[in-house]
Amino acid sequence: MGRILAYVEKLNVLDTAGVTPTTHALDVTNAFRDDVVQPSLSQQEALANGPRVNGEAFVVPKVI
Amino acid sequence: MELASLTIHELHALLVRREITARQLTESVLARIAAVEGRVQAYITLDREGALAQAEAADQRLAAGETNPLCGIPLAIKDVLCTKGLRTTCGSKILENFLPPYDAAVIEKFKAAGAVLVGKASMDEFAMGSSNENCAYTVPRNPWRLDAICGGSSGGSAAAVAADECIAALGSDTGGSIRQPASHCGVVGIKPTYGRVSRYGLLAYASSLDQVGPLTKDVRDAAIMLQAISGHDQRDSTSINAPVPDYTAALVEGVAGMKIGIPKEYFGAGLDPEVEAAVRNAIRQLEAAGAEAVEVSLPHTEYGVAAYYIIAPAEASSNLARYDGVRFGYRDLAADTLHDMFCQSRSQGFGPEVKRRIIIGTYALSSGYYDAYYKKASQVRTLIVEDFTKALAQCDALLSPVAPTPAWRLGEKASDPLAMYLSDALTIPTNLAGLPGISVPCGLSTAGLPIGVQLQAAPFAEEKLLRLAFNLEQRLDLVGKKPALA
Numbered sequence: 287m288g289r290i291l292a293y294v295e296k297l298n299v300l301d302t303a304g305v306t307p308t309t310h311a312l313d314v315t316n317a318f319r320d321d322v323v324q325p326s327l328s329q330q331e332a333l334a335n336g337p338r339v340n341g342e343a344f345v346v347p348k349v350i
Numbered sequence: 351m352e353l354a355s356l357t358i359h360e361l362h363a364l365l366v367r368r369e370i371t372a373r374q375l376t377e378s379v380l381a382r383i384a385a386v387e388g389r390v391q392a393y394i395t396l397d398r399e400g401a402l403a404q405a406e407a408a409d410q411r412l413a414a415g416e417t418n419p420l421c422g423i424p425l426a427i428k429d430v431l432c433t434k435g436l437r438t439t440c441g442s443k444i445l446e447n448f449l450p451p452y453d454a455a456v457i458e459k460f461k462a463a464g465a466v467l468v469g470k471a472s473m474d475e476f477a478m479g480s481s482n483e484n485c486a487y488t489v490p491r492n493p494w495r496l497d498a499i500c501g502g503s504s505g506g507s508a509a510a511v512a513a514d515e516c517i518a519a520l521g522s523d524t525g526g527s528i529r530q531p532a533s534h535c536g537v538v539g540i541k542p543t544y545g546r547v548s549r550y551g552l553l554a555y556a557s558s559l560d561q562v563g564p565l566t567k568d569v570r571d572a573a574i575m576l577q578a579i580s581g582h583d584q585r586d587s588t589s590i591n592a593p594v595p596d597y598t599a600a601l602v603e604g605v606a607g608m609k610i611g612i613p614k615e616y617f618g619a620g621l622d623p624e625v626e627a628a629v630r631n632a633i634r635q636l637e638a639a640g641a642e643a644v645e646v647s648l649p650h651t652e653y654g655v656a657a658y659y660i661i662a663p664a665e666a667s668s669n670l671a672r673y674d675g676v677r678f679g680y681r682d683l684a685a686d687t688l689h690d691m692f693c694q695s696r697s698q699g700f701g702p703e704v705k706r707r708i709i710i711g712t713y714a715l716s717s718g719y720y721d722a723y724y725k726k727a728s729q730v731r732t733l734i735v736e737d738f739t740k741a742l743a744q745c746d747a748l749l750s751p752v753a754p755t756p757a758w759r760l761g762e763k764a765s766d767p768l769a770m771y772l773s774d775a776l777t778i779p780t781n782l783a784g785l786p787g788i789s790v791p792c793g794l795s796t797a798g799l800p801i802g803v804q805l806q807a808a809p810f811a812e813e814k815l816l817r818l819a820f821n822l823e824q825r826l827d828l829v830g831k832k833p834a835l836a
Contacts, residue, residue, distance in 0.1 A: 287706060287708065287709065288712060289768050290659060290706075290767065290768055290771070291710070291713075292658060293362040293655075293659075293768055294659055294660055294723070295728075296653065296656050297657060297660075297727060297730050298726070298727050299651055300650075300730060300733065301793040302726060302729035302730060302732075302733070305729040306729070306732055307728030307729050307731070307732060307734050308728055308729075308731040308782075309558060309728055309779075309782025310558055310588075310780065311544050311545055311558065311559075311735065311783055311785075312543075312545055312590065312784050312809060314385065314545070314588070314590065315604055316587075317369065317587040317588075319584050322519065327451050327452070327699075332451070332453040332677075334451060335447075335448055335449060335451070335677065335678035335679070336447065336676075336677055336678065337675060337676075337678075337679075337680070337681035337683065338681065338683070343441050344493055344676050344677055345597055346676055347685060347686055347687050347688050347690075347691055348687075348688075349688050
């Protein structure tokens with residue numbers, strides 16, 4: 287892990303003052319769609335992969 | 351001739367003329383798997399019964415006049431794509447029993463086309479790796495030499511195509527994970543433009559880089575597969591609403607008037623002489639077909655790996671936070687407290703490379719280090735994007751090696767993650783810039799291992815890549831050369 291962090295330090299030889307960061311490769315802005323309710327998973331389907339469920343919710347160890 | 355060894359377009363012609371049935375074809379693929387899978391180990395999960403049922407449904411459609419080019423074609427799917435009711439592990443123990451409640455968008459498209467889904471192909475855990483050795487289940491062998499890696503992270507997909515254990519496959523590419531294994535296994539692989547293919551139902555690794563694409567036996571099949579999976583999807587907000595061209599129409603003879611840029615930085619120190627010779631020969635072949643080659647420069651190429659190994663782990667550390675043992679995936683049921691449950695489920699469920707990247711990514715995003723790492727890498731990413739914009743203003747596509755060496759021996763880099771990372775230096779910049787790229791076989795090393803050539807183009811210029819790749823393939827005449835599986 288130390289070697290990897292030492293390796294990425296090589297970016298510091300580049301002068302990036304004033305360079306706009308790229309977080310998204312293509313020039314697209316927010317993608318909006320109409321706020322229409324679409325079919326979604328049933329409660330049963332959504333719970334099917336739960337490691338521990340009680341039929342209507344996921345069960346986890348006591349929080350408080 | 352075994353049906354399993356043929357291409358999509360050859361088999362489609364036989365299927366629509368009813369000279370063969372989809373059931374016969376699927377049985378041929380399943381027989382091939384039974385014969386060679388013990389040596390290749392390309393699959394994590396096989397679905398023989400489902401495949402045969404899908405083949406029979408395809409036969410009914412074909413009998414009724416169906417002409418979809420994928421109807422009845424047996425495909426392998428990288429285990430990073432959700433398949434409803436069919437186990438999807440992402441190569442990780444943390445998803446050992448995960449049965450997706452829905453299909454990925456590309457799987458919906460395949461099912462609508464009547465394709466036959468044979469099984470889920472092996473991969474590096476969460477698509478993190480370059481040799482497919484980071485898989486919790488099977489480590490596929492390179493069909494050309496069983497002591498060599500098949501590449502990664504879509505290694506099982508590439509090995510399955512090369513070994514005729516499917517007709518074509520899907521993979522995903524975040525830093526070269528389609529192109530590099532395609533190169534090492536002697537098949538064609540396309541990483542489409544970022545946004546060309548919906549990622550709905552793709553298990554996320556690094557969301558600003560991930561893209562789904564095909565691995566196939568020839569360029570025409572790659573065009574057919576790309577056609578089938580491309581297009582806008584409202585459920586993936588990064589998918590682009592742009593028309594999908596007819597990709598097979600791009601496969602025309604000759605490349606007269608096309609200009610190929612040769613980025614000098616891709617031919618630097620560390621490039622294997624046999625790889626360089628095969629790639630230089632590919633340049634000469636395209637020149638003979640009418641293209642003009644010009645030298646171009648991508649001066650920030652050497653910083654790609656460093657930028658990637660900040661950006662991709664940063665995104666992964668966020669994406670993989672969802673594997674907490676609450677709603678799906680592995681949970682340590684012995685944990686007494688919620689905190690212990692989170693920690694122990696993740697500690698026991700993730701493998702070492704995934705943990706390494708989560709830790710690096712969390713560190714790079716942490717308060718006080720964000721500017722030094724993540725912001726810096728994102729600025730360098732801008733410089734890399736600008737390099738490509740300038741270079742691609744001078745030519746139609748960039749031609750280079752895919753990987754600096756042919757496939758290495760299993761285990762050779764397994765204990766040296768940095769050496770493994772550096773092997774992706776020539777494919778990572780494509781993803782940072784969101785460009786399309788293709789890997790096409792261009793030769794064999796003296797050790798009998800395949801060598802691939804990479805073409806990259808401007809966003810949504812897949813047709814140029816396909817046309818150049820098609821002409822290269824015609825002149826190199828490597829299609830149909832089969833690995834010995836020894």
